[in-house]
Amino acid sequence: MELYILLGFMILGAIIAIEIKDLLSSVVAVGAVGLGLSIMFLILKAPDVAITQLVVEILALIILVRATLKKDLPFSASGRWFFNTIITICFVALFLIVGMKCFKDLPGFGYPIMRISSVYLKDGLSQTGAANTVASVILDYRAYDTLGEATVLFTAVIGVLAIVRRIGRKKQGKTIGEDDE
Amino acid sequence: MSRKHEKGMSLIVKTITRFTVGLILLYGIYILSHGHISPGGGFAGGVIVALSFIHLMLAYGKETALKKLPKNVASFFESSGAILFLGIALLGFTGGYFFLNFLSKGQPFRLFSAGIIPLCNIAISFKVGAGLFTIFVALVLLTFEIGKKK
Numbered sequence: 001m002e003l004y005i006l007l008g009f010m011i012l013g014a015i016i017a018i019e020i021k022d023l024l025s026s027v028v029a030v031g032a033v034g035l036g037l038s039i040m041f042l043i044l045k046a047p048d049v050a051i052t053q054l055v056v057e058i059l060a061l062i063i064l065v066r067a068t069l070k071k072d073l074p075f076s077a078s079g080r081w082f083f084n085t086i087i088t089i090c091f092v093a094l095f096l097i098v099g100m101k102c103f104k105d106l107p108g109f110g111y112p113i114m115r116i117s118s119v120y121l122k123d124g125l126s127q128t129g130a131a132n133t134v135a136s137v138i139l140d141y142r143a144y145d146t147l148g149e150a151t152v153l154f155t156a157v158i159g160v161l162a163i164v165r166r167i168g169r170k171k172q173g174k175t176i177g178e179d180d181e
Numbered sequence: 182m183s184r185k186h187e188k189g190m191s192l193i194v195k196t197i198t199r200f201t202v203g204l205i206l207l208y209g210i211y212i213l214s215h216g217h218i219s220p221g222g223g224f225a226g227g228v229i230v231a232l233s234f235i236h237l238m239l240a241y242g243k244e245t246a247l248k249k250l251p252k253n254v255a256s257f258f259e260s261s262g263a264i265l266f267l268g269i270a271l272l273g274f275t276g277g278y279f280f281l282n283f284l285s286k287g288q289p290f291r292l293f294s295a296g297i298i299p300l301c302n303i304a305i306s307f308k309v310g311a312g313l314f315t316i317f318v319a320l321v322l323l324t325f326e327i328g329k330k331k
Contacts, residue, residue: 047220048220048221048222048225050220051212051220051221051225052222052224052225052228055225055228055229055232056228058232059228059231059232059235059313059317062232062235062239062317063316063317063320063321066239066320066321067320067321125289128282128286128295128296128298129286129287129288129289129294129295129296129298130217130218130289130294130295130298131217131218131219131289131290131294131295132216132217132218132219132220132222134220134222135216135217135222135295135298135302136217136295136298138222139217139222139223139297139298139301139302140280140282140296140297140298143270143280143301144279144280146301146305147266147267147270147280150263150266150305150308153308153309153312154259154263154308154312156312156316157259157312157315157316160315160316160319160320161315161319164319164320
């Protein structure tokens with residue numbers, strides 16, 4: 001029951017975030033959606049995911065607030081709303097149909113297929129010595145995934161630093177510099 | 182909003198920040214070091230550590246935070262975290278294969294247990310914290326002065 005209330009709250013927040021004109025209010029609505037998702041993970045007894053969701057949400061929110069305030073961002077409101085709406089409705093309908101066909105084959109909510117998970121739950125503590133089963137999965141059994149995730153983050157940092165660096169960017173009359181604040 | 186005070190926010194924010202920023206940093210270190218016995222882990226702990234520096238930066242301005250954690254130190258920590266994680270993984274070859282948990286498991290529910298998992302958590306937290314702080318600095322301090330042309 002709480003899950004449906006939270007789900008409605010999150011959908012409402014997402015709609016507000018899309019429809020509102022003010023950028024700061026939109027960012028705050030996105031933050032409300034993220035907090036609702038974090039509480040939802042907590043209700044579903046996944047505190048690891050809830051903590052990660054909460055802190056990453058806060059970080060992303062701070063970056064968005066600082067990046068959207070005081071900045072003269074180009075706001076595009078093109079006149080092709082009819083074409084865009086038709087395309088959006090078509091793709092949403094397509095995803096809904098495909099999603100209904102796919103979700104029919106998934107196991108029901110709360111009844112997972114315990115093929116490998118049962119092995120992890122049974123032998124995790126004795127094989128790795130970690131009391132937190134999530135840590136034993138992500139850093140021992142599935143450590144390759146964590147290595148890939150670390151590589152993704154490393155590449156993202158390098159990409160951001162390469163794109164926003166100051167050297168060699170003063171072209172075409174656009175000056176990009178650091179804020180003297 | 183912070184043009185008037187030249188550096189950071191008002192006195193109230195600065196005072197509260199002085200009390201809370203150390204606690205936030207300590208909580209991040211707790212989360213990352215206890216990742217194998219309680220919820221949390223390297224990623225969440227690293228993000229909380231980065232958030233403590235971001236908190237300092239929002240309250241006191243760019244200079245104070247970058248004096249505490251300069252950019253090249255942050256990039257050193259990020260690279261060393263990646264090297265450390267990969268090195269721990271490669272050390273598994275001493276016992277057989279990649280990512281082998283070669284240290285002794287110890288007693289469960291103790292801080293020094295679970296072999297390489299706490300070390301991996303520390304390495305990942307270095308990487309994530311320094312990397313996200315660097316991304317924040319790069320994205321926030323960047324200004325597009327295109328609008329002033331009009």
